[in-house]
Amino acid sequence: MIKSQRRRATSIVRYIVLSLWAVIAFFPIYWMVSTSFKPDTQWFTWPPVYFPDPPTLDNYLNVWFGAEQYAATQYSISSQKPLISLGNSAIIASTSTLLAVLFGSVIAYGVSRYKILSEVRMFQLLMLRMIPPIVIVAPLSLFYSALGLLDSMVGLILIYFLTSLPYAVWMTKSFIDEVPREIEQAAEILGASRWRTVFEIVLPLIRSGLVATFLFILILTWSEYLLALILTKTQVTTLPIELSKYQGSTEGRVYGRQAALAVGITVPLMIVGLIIRKHLARGFSFGMVRR
Amino acid sequence: MSVAVVAAADDVQPRLSMREVSRRRAIKRFKWSILSPLIALMGFVLLPVLFLQLYFSLHQWTVYLGSWWDADWVGLDLFKEVLTDPRFGWAAVRSLMFATGSTIGCFLMGFALAYLMYKPFRGQALYYIIFILPMLTVPVVVAYTAEMMLYQSGPINDAITRIIGIEFKPAWLTNPHIALPTVMLLEIWNWTPFSFIIMLAGLSSIPKEPIEAAEILGASKWRIFWEVQIPLLRPVIFLALILRFLEAMAEFPKTWALLQGGPGTATETLPVYIFITTWQYFQISKGAAMSYIVMVMMVVIVLIAIRILRQEKQTLDTVYGNKAAGNSGSGS
Numbered sequence: 159m160i161k162s163q164r165r166r167a168t169s170i171v172r173y174i175v176l177s178l179w180a181v182i183a184f185f186p187i188y189w190m191v192s193t194s195f196k197p198d199t200q201w202f203t204w205p206p207v208y209f210p211d212p213p214t215l216d217n218y219l220n221v222w223f224g225a226e227q228y229a230a231t232q233y234s235i236s237s238q239k240p241l242i243s244l245g246n247s248a249i250i251a252s253t254s255t256l257l258a259v260l261f262g263s264v265i266a267y268g269v270s271r272y273k274i275l276s277e278v279r280m281f282q283l284l285m286l287r288m289i290p291p292i293v294i295v296a297p298l299s300l301f302y303s304a305l306g307l308l309d310s311m312v313g314l315i316l317i318y319f320l321t322s323l324p325y326a327v328w329m330t331k332s333f334i335d336e337v338p339r340e341i342e343q344a345a346e347i348l349g350a351s352r353w354r355t356v357f358e359i360v361l362p363l364i365r366s367g368l369v370a371t372f373l374f375i376l377i378l379t380w381s382e383y384l385l386a387l388i389l390t391k392t393q394v395t396t397l398p399i400e401l402s403k404y405q406g407s408t409e410g411r412v413y414g415r416q417a418a419l420a421v422g423i424t425v426p427l428m429i430v431g432l433i434i435r436k437h438l439a440r441g442f443s444f445g446m447v448r449r
Numbered sequence: 450m451s452v453a454v455v456a457a458a459d460d461v462q463p464r465l466s467m468r469e470v471s472r473r474r475a476i477k478r479f480k481w482s483i484l485s486p487l488i489a490l491m492g493f494v495l496l497p498v499l500f501l502q503l504y505f506s507l508h509q510w511t512v513y514l515g516s517w518w519d520a521d522w523v524g525l526d527l528f529k530e531v532l533t534d535p536r537f538g539w540a541a542v543r544s545l546m547f548a549t550g551s552t553i554g555c556f557l558m559g560f561a562l563a564y565l566m567y568k569p570f571r572g573q574a575l576y577y578i579i580f581i582l583p584m585l586t587v588p589v590v591v592a593y594t595a596e597m598m599l600y601q602s603g604p605i606n607d608a609i610t611r612i613i614g615i616e617f618k619p620a621w622l623t624n625p626h627i628a629l630p631t632v633m634l635l636e637i638w639n640w641t642p643f644s645f646i647i648m649l650a651g652l653s654s655i656p657k658e659p660i661e662a663a664e665i666l667g668a669s670k671w672r673i674f675w676e677v678q679i680p681l682l683r684p685v686i687f688l689a690l691i692l693r694f695l696e697a698m699a700e701f702p703k704t705w706a707l708l709q710g711g712p713g714t715a716t717e718t719l720p721v722y723i724f725i726t727t728w729q730y731f732q733i734s735k736g737a738a739m740s741y742i743v744m745v746m747m748v749v750i751v752l753i754a755i756r757i758l759r760q761e762k763q764t765l766d767t768v769y770g771n772k773a774a775g776n777s778g779s780g781s
Contacts, residue, residue, distance in 0.1 A: 169570070172570070173572075175561075175565060176562070176576050180576060180579045180580070183579055183641075183642075184579055184582065185608075186586075186594050186598060186638070187583075187586065187594075189594060189598050190590070190594045190597070202597075206602075206603060206604040208604070261486060264483055268484070272476060272479070272480050274480045277759060281758060281759060284751070285748070285751055288695045288747070289744060289748065290698060290701075290720055290743065292699065292719075292724060292743075293723070293741075293743050293747070294495075294499070296502070296505075296727045296728075296736055296737060297498045297502040298498050301498050316494065320494065352475075352479045353479075377585065381588060383587075383589050383701065383702035384702065384724075388728070397587075398588075398589040398590075401590065401593065416593050420590040420593060423587050423590055424587055427585050427587060428582060428585045428586075432578060435578065438581065439646050439647060442643065443647060443685075444688060444758070446651075446758070446761065446762065447647070447650045447654050448769045
């Protein structure tokens with residue numbers, strides 16, 4: 159009796175604590191979304207407006223499509239091109255991630271089956287990611303300007319590829335480790351070359367893992383800020399940089415516009431994250447969690 | 450008899466090893482063809498960059514001076530300048546405070562949530578989805594959303610005032626004493642999901658037998674937590690702390706986009722100070738010297754971290770067998 163009462167009490171406490179954090183976690187996201195639907199008089203008033211009244215699409219139309227009828231208003235930033243940035247972001251993030259997963263999975267195969275990198279080297283590979291990018295970005299930008307890669311997609315793709323490679327190797331390795339070796343041995347006996355074994359047997363077997371790795375790394379490359387800020391200027395801008403242009407703009411606080419752009423940046427990321435929510439732990443666990 | 454066997458073995462061995470040798474050679478070629486793109490990339494991108502950085506930290510150059518290859522050799526003067534610069538010292542202190550504080554905050558929050566959630570209950574999946582959302586918000590977006598919410602008569606202060614019933618109006622972003630803690634809170638909000646996910650995976654992966662055994666022996670929940678679960682979770686705990694600390698040391702988008710190091714220098718962490726020195730004062734050489742110092746510092750920290758992680762992984766390998774290392778093939 160007492161035990162079941164106590165169990166019910168702990169269950170209630172659990173729900174209260176979890177719900178409290180759920181509110182804290184969700185409120186800023188709600189605020190961003192609701193601000194994006196507010197007319198400009200409600201962006202920063204006292205008392206704050208919690209529900210847009212009436213909700214309006216002006217912010218979205220202005221920010222994303224630079225609609226003519228809004229271009230003349232005080233808060234218009236129609237000179238910027240978020241749709242082009244969206245395209246840039248999509249191309250840069252997906253290409254660099256694709257390269258990272260491709261090369262990463264082949265390296266991971268080599269590590270898993272042929273030990274081409276010792277465990278120490280595998281951890282040292284993480285340094286590519288763990289050293290703050292700020293310490294190399296200045297010489298990198300000079301190097302890029304010498305090569306003509308500054309303000310180009312190729313430059314960003316190259317550096318994103320390098321910095322996301324460690325995660326790609328680690329994560330795909332955890333999937334390849336689970337593939338039984340007998341299949342490859344059978345393929346070898348049947349005379350398949352090693353490269354064919356990799357591309358036609360092993361990688362197709364872990365394709366859901368590859369998709370998970372791809373999406374996981376996409377989250378990181380999509381939201382990268384510092385490298386994009388310094389290595390691009392006008393020709394190529396990614397969405398996070400486009401958003402930061404609204405800061406300190408002559409129009410002052412343009413929260414609604416910022417929010418409309420922010421929602422557009424965040425929604426794809428959330429969709430991706432929710433698709434792979436079960437695999438997130440694997441991306442971060444570096445072999446420390448055993449199932 | 451034995452002579453015959455040896456002779457026969459001698460006879461067989463060369464032919465076998467011939468095939469073996471060509472097989473090994475093929476494997477070696479295969480290994481190198483996998484590794485060579487990686488090595489080439491590092492050689493063509495990282496090496497020149499590191500060389501350039503070293504060059505700039507030993508030569509005085511800014512964008513106003515002529516060609517950078519004619520810059521004056523100044524030896525270690527720049528390093529001396531940086532190391533005696535109190536602003537650099539304070540930036541380092543702030544970075545360490547920021548990283549330590551937010552790491553501990555993320556870890557405690559994430560662990561607490563994971564502990565409440567690792568056993569199945571009604572609504573678990575929904576809570577999980579809500580809890581990982583902050584991590585899926587782009588850091589720059591976090592910064593701007595924070596700005597929309599934290600101004601003095603903004604929704605956060607309003608909501609707290611309504612809930613506690615007392616006027617609550619801290620200037621989150623403009624008061625130099627609380628600006629850094631504010632960014633820390635943002636970092637904690639943003640990355641608690643990370644610790645949460647790792648700790649949840651860790652908690653649900655530890656074997657049930659030792660806990661059940663302890664329960665049968667009459668151990669309290671408290672003792673089971675400290676004496677069974679925590680020791681079993683050690684590797685995961687180290688991982689959660691180390692990765693978060695390293696990422697927090699490199700944190701730039703939130704501090705920069707939100708406050709540009711201000712008010713004054715209240716939120717000027719190492720990445721921000723390097724950025725300001727290089728891209729606002731255009732002291733490229735000083736920035737390079739600072740970068741070098743920070744890089745060496747971070748390499749040392751990362752090497753220590755790698756040592757700890759490897760030790761923990763080896764312990765795991767001996768406890769669980771070397772299954773995940775791919776030796777036996779069939780993973781769990």
